[in-house]
Amino acid sequence: MPEGDTVPGTSGTRRTPRGLETRSRIVDSAAKLFYVKGVNATTLDDVRLASSTSKSQLYNHFEGKPALIHAVIDVQSKFVLAREEQRLRGVKTLTGLRRWRDALVQANSLQDGSYGCALGAMSIELSDNDEQSRQALNASFDAWRWMLVETLTRLRVLGVLAEDADPQRLGTGLLAALQGGYVLAQNARSSEPMAVALDMALDHIASFARS
Amino acid sequence: MPEGDTVPGTSGTRRTPRGLETRSRIVDSAAKLFYVKGVNATTLDDVRLASSTSKSQLYNHFEGKPALIHAVIDVQSKFVLAREEQRLRGVKTLTGLRRWRDALVQANSLQDGSYGCALGAMSIELSDNDEQSRQALNASFDAWRWMLVETLTRLRVLGVLAEDADPQRLGTGLLAALQGGYVLAQNARSSEPMAVALDMALDHIASFARS
DNA sequence: CTAGTATTGGACTAAATCGTCCACTTACGT
DNA sequence: ACGTAAGTGGACGATTTAGTCCAATACTAG
Numbered sequence: 001m002p003e004g005d006t007v008p009g010t011s012g013t014r015r016t017p018r019g020l021e022t023r024s025r026i027v028d029s030a031a032k033l034f035y036v037k038g039v040n041a042t043t044l045d046d047v048r049l050a051s052s053t054s055k056s057q058l059y060n061h062f063e064g065k066p067a068l069i070h071a072v073i074d075v076q077s078k079f080v081l082a083r084e085e086q087r088l089r090g091v092k093t094l095t096g097l098r099r100w101r102d103a104l105v106q107a108n109s110l111q112d113g114s115y116g117c118a119l120g121a122m123s124i125e126l127s128d129n130d131e132q133s134r135q136a137l138n139a140s141f142d143a144w145r146w147m148l149v150e151t152l153t154r155l156r157v158l159g160v161l162a163e164d165a166d167p168q169r170l171g172t173g174l175l176a177a178l179q180g181g182y183v184l185a186q187n188a189r190s191s192e193p194m195a196v197a198l199d200m201a202l203d204h205i206a207s208f209a210r211s
Numbered sequence: 212m213p214e215g216d217t218v219p220g221t222s223g224t225r226r227t228p229r230g231l232e233t234r235s236r237i238v239d240s241a242a243k244l245f246y247v248k249g250v251n252a253t254t255l256d257d258v259r260l261a262s263s264t265s266k267s268q269l270y271n272h273f274e275g276k277p278a279l280i281h282a283v284i285d286v287q288s289k290f291v292l293a294r295e296e297q298r299l300r301g302v303k304t305l306t307g308l309r310r311w312r313d314a315l316v317q318a319n320s321l322q323d324g325s326y327g328c329a330l331g332a333m334s335i336e337l338s339d340n341d342e343q344s345r346q347a348l349n350a351s352f353d354a355w356r357w358m359l360v361e362t363l364t365r366l367r368v369l370g371v372l373a374e375d376a377d378p379q380r381l382g383t384g385l386l387a388a389l390q391g392g393y394v395l396a397q398n399a400r401s402s403e404p405m406a407v408a409l410d411m412a413l414d415h416i417a418s419f420a421r422s
Numbered sequence: 423c424t425a426g427t428a429t430t431g432g433a434c435t436a437a438a439t440c441g442t443c444c445a446c447t448t449a450c451g452t
Numbered sequence: 453a454c455g456t457a458a459g460t461g462g463a464c465g466a467t468t469t470a471g472t473c474c475a476a477t478a479c480t481a482g
Contacts, residue, residue, distance in 0.1 A: 016458060040251035041340055054461045059441070061459095123328060123398045129252055138398045155426060162411050166217060172395070172404055173411030176424060177384070180391025180408070184383070187334045187349045193383055197391070200384030204415040227428060227479060254469060265431045270471070 023061040026051045029071045035118050037123050039069060056098075066130065069122075073133055076118045077140035084144060087149045093156060094206055097151070101198045104178065108194050113185030119144075120179050145175050152205070164210035177201035234272040237262045242283045246329050250280060250336050272341050277341065284344055287329045288351035295355060299362045303369060305417055308362070312409045315389065319405050322394030330355075356386050363416070376419035381412075388412035 015023075029051035033042040044058060044065060088150050106184045115121070119140055127134040149171035155161045178201075181194030226234075240262035244253040255269060255276060273279045298311050326332070330351055338345040360382035366372045389412075392405030 018449075018459070022459075036339060038251065038336060038339055040249065041338075044441090045439070054439080056443085056460060056462080064441075114340065118331060119384065120394050121335050123394060124332050125249060125251075127398055128247060128249055128326065134398060134400075141395060141398055143367050151376065167410065169407050172407040173388070176391030176395055176404060176408030176411075177387055179338075179394040180387030180389065183390045183394065184352060184387055187338055187345060187352055189345075193387060196380050196383040196389030198414055200380065200387075204411055204418075207415075207418055229429070229479080233429080256469070266471080267430060267432080267473085271429065275471070278465085 022053060022057055026053055026058060026061060026068070027071050027075055030068055031076055031118075034069075034122065035076075037114055039122060044068075066132075069126070069130070069133060070136065073122060073136050073140075074124070077136070077143075080117075080119055081140065081143055081147070084147050088147050091151050092154065092190055093160060094155070094202075094209060097155075097202060097205070101195075101202060105191055105198065107197045108182070108185055112189045113187075113191045113194065114189060116178060116183040116186035120182055129161035141175070145171050148174050158211055160206045161205070162210050165205070169206075170205055174198075174201045174205070233264060233268055237264055237269060237272060237279070238282050238286055239264045241279055242287055242329075245280075245283055245333065246287075246326055250333060255279075277343075280300055280337070280341070280344060281347065284333060284347050284351075287333070288354075291328075291330055292351065292358070294352055295358050299358050302362050303365065304371060305366070305413075305420060308366075308413060308416070309393070310414060312406075316402055316406045316409065319393070319396055320402035324398075324402045324405065325400060326389060327393040327397035331393055352386070356382050359385050372416070372419045373421050376416070381416055381419075385409075385412045385416070 026047060030042070030047045032048060034048055037046070044055075045066070047053075048055060048058060058068070062071065087103055091097055091100060121138055122142070123137045127137065148168045152161065152165070152167035152170050152183070156163070156165055156167060166208075177197040178194070181197035184193035184197070185191050237258060237414075241253070241258045244261060248257070255266075258279070259266060259269060262273055269279070273282065274422070277312035298314055302308055302311060330348055331342070334348045334352070338348065360378045363372065363376065363385075365380050367374070367376055367378060388408040392408035395404035395408070396402050
């Protein structure tokens with residue numbers, strides 16, 4: 001994991017446990033604020049307050065706001081990808097895929113759809129102005145897509161899906177349905193659009209089920 | 212068209228043609244900037260510069276930045292909905308629906324997917340912080356969804372789709388696929404994910420075609 | 423034409439916000 | 453234990469940005 005963004009020149013600055021703890025407190029607070037308020041609407045003072053730190057700590061651990069943003073993207077990506085990896089790993093049937101859907105819809109409904117997808121939101125907000133963020137987020141989306149493609153490939157190998165099912169396209173479509181579901185759900189303050197969108201994608205996938 | 216947001220107390224201020232022309236120049240410039248830079252990243256000075264106006268003109272025609280944002284949401288919504296209405300009105304076959312898809316994908320590919328959907332982007336950026344914007348955008352999404360539902364209903368009535376096709380759910384799914392396609396396309400700087408997402412939705416709809 | 427109203431230009435204020443600096447404290451290696 | 457480097461607190465400066473104000477100009481109605 002590239003640490004080379006948190007420190008001015010060299011990445012070889014010595015860090016004590018206390019420093020690392022402070023750093024992660026800052027990143028965690030920033031991640032939460034970015035998620036609920038948006039990146040641009042969150043000021044460094046907000047982060048400072050939420051993390052109970054001081055200005056010098058922010059600038060000791062990060063070059064500036066852009067570096068903090070990149071660190072947050074990093075931690076959010078890891079979080080989402082780890083969660084998805086864990087949920088998709090054992091999926092071997094269409095029912096398992098439905099369970100994956102249920103988990104997403106349930107989590108979304110707990111907050112009435114608000115806040116959407118952490119990665120999707122940052123993507124839309126940042127990709128126009130910050131190329132580095134865009135690339136990082138794009139890599140995460142690609143990894144996410146890959147997990148779906150691998151899951152679908154597994155289903156095909158296991159004989160759950162027919163040979164003419166195209167995991168690449170189906171995986172992309174599934175991720176798009178999820179992201180679109182997030183957008184509509186966030187705006188409607190209801191997880192229902194997301195449920196419908198995912199159901200549509202899953203029904204389509206199910207149409208490739210081996211008879 | 213509610214004009215009641217542009218002027219402090221009363222909405223009955225007299226306006227001359229010149230004033231109205233200035234006002235629309237401001238809104239148009241702001242709409243463009245919001246689209247390519249994002250709402251929060253656009254300052255009033257940006258708008259002032261792009262529209263060749265002065266501070267007093269901005270505040271003569273709008274109460275402040277929020278009012279300007281609402282005006283932009285209004286004009287963008289009208290634009291998108293008018294475009295969609297025009298494209299969907301005559302759709303009477305699945306081929307017609309494919310043409311609708313082609314138009315969206317083509318427009319998206321012209322800018323390599325950048326910038327995404329004007330409504331979706333503002334929705335994600337604003338819905339957490341501005342309830343009024345959220346509701347306005349939600350109404351637009353709902354109108355958009357309705358157009359798709361009506362189109363699918365028409366196809367069912369015409370016998371193109373079978374009775375068991377559910378236009379409500381299919382319309383929601385179609386809009387979600389489109390929005391998700393926008394998100395992925397914007398991040399990947401390629402319209403391909405959007406094409407795949409829409410194709411999936413259309414294939415699913417086609418599976419309800421009357422045999 | 424004239425009075426009143428809309429419109430405009432731009433200087434100005436107040437507040438927010440990013441970023442710097444330095445004295446001070448804590449921890450690590452030897 | 454002692455010197456050096458990491459870490460901390462918070463004041464401070466510089467810049468950006470939203471918003472105000474007023475004098476000057478264009479327009480409209482009568």
